[in-house]
Amino acid sequence: xxxxxxxxxxxxxxxxxxxxxxxxxxxxxxxxxxxxxxxxxxxxxxxxxxxxxxxxxxxxxxxxxxxxxxxxxxxxxxxxxxxxxxxxxxxxxxxxxxxxxxxxxxxxxxxxxxxxxxxxxxxxxxxxxxxxxxxxxxxxxxxxxxxxxxxxxxxxxxxxxxxxxxxxxxxxxxxxxxxxxxxxxxxxxxxxxxxxxxxxxxxxxxxxxxxxxxxxxxxxxxxxxxxxxxxxxxxxxxxxxxxxxxxxxxxxxxxxxxxxxxxxxxxxxxxxxxxxxxxxxxxxxxxxxxxxxxxxxxxxxxxxxxxxxxxxxxxxxxxxxxxxxxxxxxxxxxxxxxxxxxxxxxxxxxxxxxxxxxxxxxxxxxxxxxxxxxxxxxxxxxxxxxxxxxxxxxxxxxxxxxxxxxxxxxxxxxxxxxxxxxxxxxxxxxxxxxxxxxxxxxxxxxxxxxxxxxxxxxxxxxxxxxxxxxxxxxxxxxxxxxxxxxxxxxxxxxxxxxxxxxxxxxxxxxxxxxxxxxxxxxxxxxxxxxxxxxxxxxxxxxxxxxxxxxxxxxxxxxx
Numbered sequence: 001x002x003x004x005x006x007x008x009x010x011x012x013x014x015x016x017x018x019x020x021x022x023x024x025x026x027x028x029x030x031x032x033x034x035x036x037x038x039x040x041x042x043x044x045x046x047x048x049x050x051x052x053x054x055x056x057x058x059x060x061x062x063x064x065x066x067x068x069x070x071x072x073x074x075x076x077x078x079x080x081x082x083x084x085x086x087x088x089x090x091x092x093x094x095x096x097x098x099x100x101x102x103x104x105x106x107x108x109x110x111x112x113x114x115x116x117x118x119x120x121x122x123x124x125x126x127x128x129x130x131x132x133x134x135x136x137x138x139x140x141x142x143x144x145x146x147x148x149x150x151x152x153x154x155x156x157x158x159x160x161x162x163x164x165x166x167x168x169x170x171x172x173x174x175x176x177x178x179x180x181x182x183x184x185x186x187x188x189x190x191x192x193x194x195x196x197x198x199x200x201x202x203x204x205x206x207x208x209x210x211x212x213x214x215x216x217x218x219x220x221x222x223x224x225x226x227x228x229x230x231x232x233x234x235x236x237x238x239x240x241x242x243x244x245x246x247x248x249x250x251x252x253x254x255x256x257x258x259x260x261x262x263x264x265x266x267x268x269x270x271x272x273x274x275x276x277x278x279x280x281x282x283x284x285x286x287x288x289x290x291x292x293x294x295x296x297x298x299x300x301x302x303x304x305x306x307x308x309x310x311x312x313x314x315x316x317x318x319x320x321x322x323x324x325x326x327x328x329x330x331x332x333x334x335x336x337x338x339x340x341x342x343x344x345x346x347x348x349x350x351x352x353x354x355x356x357x358x359x360x361x362x363x364x365x366x367x368x369x370x371x372x373x374x375x376x377x378x379x380x381x382x383x384x385x386x387x388x389x390x391x392x393x394x395x396x397x398x399x400x401x402x403x404x405x406x407x408x409x410x411x412x413x414x415x416x417x418x419x420x421x422x423x424x425x426x427x428x429x430x431x432x433x434x435x436x437x438x439x440x441x442x443x444x445x446x447x448x449x450x451x452x453x454x455x456x457x458x459x460x461x462x463x464x465x466x467x468x469x470x471x472x473x474x475x476x477x478x479x480x481x482x483x484x485x486x487x488x489x490x491x492x493x494x495x496x497x498x499x500x501x502x503x504x505x506x507x508x509x510x511x512x513x514x515x516x517x518x519x520x521x522x523x524x525x526x527x528x529x530x531x532x533x534x535x536x537x538x539x540x541x542x543x544x545x546x547x548x549x550x551x552x553x554x555x556x557x558x559x
Contacts, residue, residue, distance in 0.1 A: 023082045029362050032132070032376065033373075035132065035136055039143065039381065040382075046382060046385040047082075048083040049083055049084035053086060054084065055085075057114075058089055058090070058113060059090075059091075059116065059117075060116040060446070062094060064094060064095055066440050067179075071089065075398050075403050079389065085382075105119045105133055116371055116447075118369055119416040120177060122369070125164075128372070129170045130285040133375055134171075134375065135380060137169045137170065137384065147386050147388045148172065151175065155451075158366065161173075162490070170369075171372045172370060172387060173366060173447060173449075174367040174370040175364070175450070176400060176449075177450060178364060179452070180452065181482045182357060183469065183472060185364070185469055187358055187472060188472065188476055190252065190329045191329065191468075192344065193327065193336075193337070194206065194207075195326045196343045198231075200232075202219050202220075204219055206346065209348060209350070213254075214298060217240055217298065217326065218239075218301065221302060221483055224557070225272075233411070235324050237326070239302075239304070240303055241328055243308065243313065243315065243329075244515045245267060249316065252265070255287070256290065257347065257348050257352055258350045259285055259351055261279070261287065264288055265359070267511075270282050271543070271546055272359075273359075273482075279543050279550055283510045289522065296517060297483055299518055300521075312500075317335070321337060321361075323341075332437060334430075334434065335434055339467075344471045355476050356485075358485065359486035363488060370445075370446065390448050393454050394425060396448035396449050397454065397458060398447050399446055399448045400450055401439055401442075401445050402438065402443045409498045412427065413425040414426050425459040425460070425462060427459075429463070487550070489550070489553055495549075498545065499546075502538045506538070509533060510534070
């Protein structure tokens with residue numbers, strides 16, 4: 001109760017500031033929602049299509065070099081026809097979103113009814129909630145969002161993950177299930193791939209150990225001229241390339257077998273959970289050190305792309321599409337090279353053989369802060385009812401991947417039927433097109449839920465997801481011996497901000513030293529200094545915060 005009263009006071013202050021600001025612009029007075037649940041008198045007023053055309057306002061991001069007007073996208077055209085709701089969009093290019101959305105959320109003149117692709121961090125959600133800029137949604141979900149409520153009822157863990165320590169849901173989530181537990185598609189992001197045509201040409205086998213892998217890279221290096229001639233390669237042969245500290249393009253998966261086999265799967269936080277449910281820093285383990293020293297050995301042998309520490313995505317892809325790589329890393333090799341010539345590289349054995357799954361992956365894809373409703377929404381029930389349409393199974397699939405019946409030459413889907421004769425979206429072949437690029441051209445993102453039980457009922461599993469799921473089950477799941485991953489927990493604002501401040505220094509130091517040591521090597525003296533510096537940056541407190549919420553999570557599970 002105290003929290004709600006404080007929030008209302010802050011909201012009232014924000015409202016006063018907003019009124020003054022807008023009055024100064026000659027736009028009149030604006031009513032601000034103080035966060036109190038505002039039911040509608042007649043629920044039939046929220047039945048779609050509405051009897052009269054109604055306009056709501058929203059903010060959305062869009063990828064560069066794609067359609068900038070959301071209302072020209074087929075998905076939103078159909079939604080307008082189905083609901084009789086027009087959206088007055090403020091559209092911001094994706095690479096400018098971070099800066100502009102922060103400014104817009106702090107400027108009363110620029111707030112819209114909702115932010116469709118917010119992508120807010122926990123810290124932002126709690127900050128904007130306490131400031132009164134966004135409103136809690138739990139009562140609207142229970143009363144006016146039957147599609148999302150059905151998801152929460154069937155999978156209560158998603159409701160738990162969406163709820164803060166005070167019982168509020170500040171945002172509508174993005175949920176994508178593709179597999180589960182150790183077969184989930186999110187268990188590994190930086191998959192390693194090896195050029196099978198090069199292996200076959202040189203009569204080499206797919207390596208299983210780090211020593212065999214090193215010998216393969218040496219063979220690629222020493223037979224560069226023969227490879228260039230055989231495969232008509234324009235440019236130098238590069239045995240292995242990556243983008244250091246860049247999510248799916250990072251090479252950390254290679255070092256998972258050193259030491260106790262923890263590796264460094266969480267490149268943002270550098271934490272893993274032991275089988276004793278203890279949170280440790282993966283980048284301070286002896287196995288991590290040995291793995292980095294081994295990568296330095298590869299670097300000194302000219303087996304690693306010298307530009308791997310400086311080049312950006314476009315350059316990385318350009319070299320890959322030119323056929324210059326022997327080994328590369330990405331979520332999907334089709335984004336970097338092609339499917340025909342490549343196969344996944346198995347987990348490599350060093351001291352042991354293990355692949356630690358990504359933290360949070362056992363509950364599949366989940367983004368807590370995907371969409372928020374702001375305090376300027378005069379009819380939040382209607383806003384939530386419209387946003388709930390995004391959770392309808394056929395709609396979620398389109399928002400996530402793309403649609404059908406486009407006027408251009410490419411469709412992500414064709415409208416088909418399932419075994420019962422009901423409408424089902426069938427994925428169209430991608431051909432040689434990049435899955436990322438074609439989806440960016442059609443999909444709209446935002447809040448949605450695609451569940452495992454939807455496949456072959458409402459939508460087919462996309463080919464690139466299916467072959468990735470097959471790869472994981474064949475090449476990686478058998479070597480995932482770790483019992484636990486860190487779950488997706490919602491910390492308090494104080495702890496979230498403390499953790500964020502600590503993480504900034506810890507992550508920066510770890511990532512900088514990782515790049516430096518792969519290129520230059522690391523001595524025992526430098527390693528000990530590194531450990532000392534991490535303690536100065538608050539590593540112990542950092543891990544204690546994670547441990548606090550891990551313990552609480554398993555206490556809740558036990559109950």
